[in-house]
Amino acid sequence: MESIAKAVVIGAGTMGSGIAGHLANAGVPVVLLDVVPEGAEDRNVVARSAVGRLLDSSPPALMHPGKAELITIGNIEDDMAAIAEADWIAEAVVERLDVKQALYREIERHRKPGAMVSSNTSTIPLALLTEGMPVGLVRDFCITHFFNPVRYMRLLELVAGPQTRPEVTARLGEFCDLRLGKGVIPCRDTPGFLANRVGCYALQVAMVEALNHGLTIEEADAIVGRPMGIPKTGVFGLYDLIGLDLMLDVSKSLTAALPASDDFVTVAEGIPVMHDLVRAGHRGQKSGAGFYRIVGSKDDPLREAVDLQTGHYRPAERPHLEAAIAGETQGLRALVESPDKYGRYAWHFLARTLSYAASLVPEVSDDPLAIDEAMKLGYSWTQGPFEMIDTLGVGWFVERLESEGMAVPSILQRARAGSLYRAEAGCLERIDIGGTYREVERAPGVIRLSDLVRTRAPLLHNHAASLWDVGEGVACLEFHTKANALVPASMSLLHEALGLVGRDFTALVLHSEAPHFSAGVNLEFVAAAAKEGDWAGLERMLFEFQETCKAMRDAPFPVVAAPSGLALGGGYEVVLHCDAVEAHANITLGLVESLVGLIPSGGGCKEMLHRWCDGEDREAVIAGATTVFATIGMGKTASSPEEARPLRFLLDRDHSTMNRDRLLAAACARALAMAPDYAPRSAPRFIAAGGAGMDALSAVLDRLKKKGITAPHDHTVGAQLARVLCGGDRAAGEELSEDDVFALEREAFLTLAGTRETLARIDHMLAQGRPLRN
Numbered sequence: 001m002e003s004i005a006k007a008v009v010i011g012a013g014t015m016g017s018g019i020a021g022h023l024a025n026a027g028v029p030v031v032l033l034d035v036v037p038e039g040a041e042d043r044n045v046v047a048r049s050a051v052g053r054l055l056d057s058s059p060p061a062l063m064h065p066g067k068a069e070l071i072t073i074g075n076i077e078d079d080m081a082a083i084a085e086a087d088w089i090a091e092a093v094v095e096r097l098d099v100k101q102a103l104y105r106e107i108e109r110h111r112k113p114g115a116m117v118s119s120n121t122s123t124i125p126l127a128l129l130t131e132g133m134p135v136g137l138v139r140d141f142c143i144t145h146f147f148n149p150v151r152y153m154r155l156l157e158l159v160a161g162p163q164t165r166p167e168v169t170a171r172l173g174e175f176c177d178l179r180l181g182k183g184v185i186p187c188r189d190t191p192g193f194l195a196n197r198v199g200c201y202a203l204q205v206a207m208v209e210a211l212n213h214g215l216t217i218e219e220a221d222a223i224v225g226r227p228m229g230i231p232k233t234g235v236f237g238l239y240d241l242i243g244l245d246l247m248l249d250v251s252k253s254l255t256a257a258l259p260a261s262d263d264f265v266t267v268a269e270g271i272p273v274m275h276d277l278v279r280a281g282h283r284g285q286k287s288g289a290g291f292y293r294i295v296g297s298k299d300d301p302l303r304e305a306v307d308l309q310t311g312h313y314r315p316a317e318r319p320h321l322e323a324a325i326a327g328e329t330q331g332l333r334a335l336v337e338s339p340d341k342y343g344r345y346a347w348h349f350l351a352r353t354l355s356y357a358a359s360l361v362p363e364v365s366d367d368p369l370a371i372d373e374a375m376k377l378g379y380s381w382t383q384g385p386f387e388m389i390d391t392l393g394v395g396w397f398v399e400r401l402e403s404e405g406m407a408v409p410s411i412l413q414r415a416r417a418g419s420l421y422r423a424e425a426g427c428l429e430r431i432d433i434g435g436t437y438r439e440v441e442r443a444p445g446v447i448r449l450s451d452l453v454r455t456r457a458p459l460l461h462n463h464a465a466s467l468w469d470v471g472e473g474v475a476c477l478e479f480h481t482k483a484n485a486l487v488p489a490s491m492s493l494l495h496e497a498l499g500l501v502g503r504d505f506t507a508l509v510l511h512s513e514a515p516h517f518s519a520g521v522n523l524e525f526v527a528a529a530a531k532e533g534d535w536a537g538l539e540r541m542l543f544e545f546q547e548t549c550k551a552m553r554d555a556p557f558p559v560v561a562a563p564s565g566l567a568l569g570g571g572y573e574v575v576l577h578c579d580a581v582e583a584h585a586n587i588t589l590g591l592v593e594s595l596v597g598l599i600p601s602g603g604g605c606k607e608m609l610h611r612w613c614d615g616e617d618r619e620a621v622i623a624g625a626t627t628v629f630a631t632i633g634m635g636k637t638a639s640s641p642e643e644a645r646p647l648r649f650l651l652d653r654d655h656s657t658m659n660r661d662r663l664l665a666a667a668c669a670r671a672l673a674m675a676p677d678y679a680p681r682s683a684p685r686f687i688a689a690g691g692a693g694m695d696a697l698s699a700v701l702d703r704l705k706k707k708g709i710t711a712p713h714d715h716t717v718g719a720q721l722a723r724v725l726c727g728g729d730r731a732a733g734e735e736l737s738e739d740d741v742f743a744l745e746r747e748a749f750l751t752l753a754g755t756r757e758t759l760a761r762i763d764h765m766l767a768q769g770r771p772l773r774n
Helices: 014-025 045-056 065-070 080-085 097-110 135-139 166-178 195-212 217-223 234-242 244-257 272-279 322-330 332-336 341-359 368-379 385-392 394-403 410-415 449-455 488-504 523-531 535-553 570-576 604-612 618-633 660-674 690-706 712-726 738-753 756-768
Strands: 007-010 030-034 071-075 088-091 116-119 141-146 155-160 183-187 292-296 301-306 313-315 421-424 427-431 437-439 465-471 474-479 507-511 559-562 566-568 580-584 588-590 655-657
Touching: 007 014, 014 030, 014 045, 014 065, 014 071, 014 141, 030 045, 030 080, 045 065, 045 071, 065 071, 080 097, 088 097, 097 116, 097 135, 116 166, 135 141, 141 166, 155 166, 155 368, 166 183, 183 368, 195 217, 195 234, 195 244, 195 341, 195 368, 217 234, 217 301, 217 322, 217 341, 234 244, 234 292, 244 272, 322 332, 322 341, 332 341, 332 385, 341 368, 341 385, 341 394, 341 410, 368 385, 368 427, 385 394, 385 421, 394 410, 410 427, 421 449, 427 449, 449 465, 449 474, 465 488, 474 488, 474 660, 488 507, 488 535, 507 660, 523 535, 523 738, 523 756, 535 570, 535 738, 559 660, 566 570, 570 588, 570 604, 580 660, 604 618, 604 712, 604 738, 618 690, 618 712, 655 660, 690 712, 712 738, 712 756, 738 756
Parallel strands: 007 030, 007 088, 030 071, 088 116, 116 141, 155 183, 474 507, 507 559, 559 580, 566 588, 580 655
Antiparallel strands: 141 155, 292 301, 301 313, 421 427, 427 437, 465 474
């Protein structure tokens, strides 16, 4: 199908600039237009400022600063002629029907025949947007509803009208899937479409029920968060992220569009304190305060939270709730059956939210799968509403609803004796509105590891990792601890998997559908071993980690890593030893051990040295060691493949994929393509930089100290890192083996783990989630 060579985005606000930025991420030239402010000397100031925000945003909206060069700025008074060259014109202006329709008429004057036009609206029905518009425009018009931030949120809701040409939605759907990496879900023209109809209701219910049950906002966020497979921001944290004023506007829009009988209307007003905060200018993170705020200095910040009863700020707490712990360790049933007020809160939230989602079938969609996918892609839920009901047990859920006098949606009545999803003959099936089970079909080029997990048994399994047969001679290993932090059992299963794959398979892929590939070695394990003085156990863990990575590198079959999310520290060291990488476009890579007072000791120092120190020339060896020293010592990370390549975190042999759902299939294809002529890489050899190298790295530390960049313990860490990178006690020019560098890594790690300062850094990171400068 014909691709999109050039686009125009009109509206340079948060969403419009985000769409333009992500088009640039995909390599598509885009023109970004907005109004000319009255009296402005710079007629393009709005669009120019938007590009500036893209470049300064955190997390980065652009995959590389150079992507901004693909964005041409302009304004709607002088530059509408640019529309004539566009294949797609995306409108993201203010949510006013009159403004949008006036703009569409102007677009129609300039666009070329067949050029597609879409709106990013989620509040104005398509039928109203196109009312009275020229027939030609109506046939080329649809809604493309992105979620913010555009680069990172995976959902795209695609809404067609009765007159929209099928070619328009097919072409945009394919482009947004393959080039922009979106999970494209066709939606009906109903209020809020799928994700916001359920998600906004869920947020309002969570807020109202928190007040009803007497919970603090921290307690509510601890319950409606990780224990439910919902992002750790929770409810009130998410309100702050989105903006309290924006959420009030969305609530008003949905209320106006929905019948009075809809249950959303009963919770639409939210709670009084939210309105008070907005009136006081406390609109969330963008204003510096919302339900939460940070006060104090940068070096000594204090987090405060609003008291729902008084409306005043007070020091925020970190609640330790047995119900939340039960939910994380034992599942949803344990959470909602907790006898305390937190269990009751969890039940009332889930009962209302999940039954509301089920009641929307078939109004918003005939397919429960579409609603589940929308909530996972648009709100980052681990499970969709219908998957949650299956986890609780459909029969149990229905009976408890009935026991409390709550209505039971018809689709749940039909499934009460069974489930909403089931495994049948190795295939995943889902129930339809008539009660019939139909196979879950994925798009060509999509393999979901989660589908395999639900329909077959693992080849190998322990509490930290599993090995799966993904077909065509490829096995897939996934880590599955919290944040996929690596523990001895993770590497033990990987080592065992290498033997099984060597006997029965052609290739191995490392992949996870969890938010992160691996955040590194489990720091709690390291801290506990160090505090107990179990140095032999800690060294054994390091040695086995290194040997497993080496065995993976030396395996007689290709090993391809397919990471997404975070691949940091030990997680990235595993990736470093693979034959090739198929990385998600939003990957974050790096060796960040220095931030907790340690150095990479799973081969990270060794592999980065190998990538930067080529040959035996003394100056080249020192220059390479200096580069690696700066990269590891400063804990540098890359937030995209484009940023990773200059750091040599990724090499020419490594590729990337925009759509996370296509990552596993792409990695399998890479591995199978490598298999016929595969031969393992040779073990690397190294040349010691010696005393001259140590002097060069010490000079780097001195310069950083003079600039006030480093803290005292950074110099202790830096000295140990320099010793590893320069070859320990070896003289300049002397050769070292791979095992020699491994031994230096272990020695340095154990030395640092024995310091009070490193343990303080680890404890602070585990407690606060941010580095300690000591």
